[in-house]
Amino acid sequence: MRWHRDHEGTTLYSVLNGSRAWRFAAEDALGSKLEGAAWARPRWANPGLIDSAVALRHGQHADLPAPQVDELLEYVEGVLSNALEERR
Secondary structure, rough: HHHHHHHOOOHHHHHHHHHHHHHHHHOOOOHHHOOOOHHHHOOOOHHHHOOOHHHHHEEEOOOHHHHHHHHEEEEEEEHHHHHHHOOO
């Protein structure tokens, strides 16, 4: 997640990979980007962000506000960190 924040920034891939990583950390289930988005959507306070990333993935126009993307990535980074600590 840190790499996405530092190098990828505000892109659909940041949101979709963040969603997929969150699902993996929470359920130990690895899936596609779109499966991760479907899982994360009802769990995220702003599901419109995930909807926008999915729309962009399908070639539609949508906006991804940088602060919202950063908030999601920061949250997922924390979830991943906690999951790693629990597994140690």
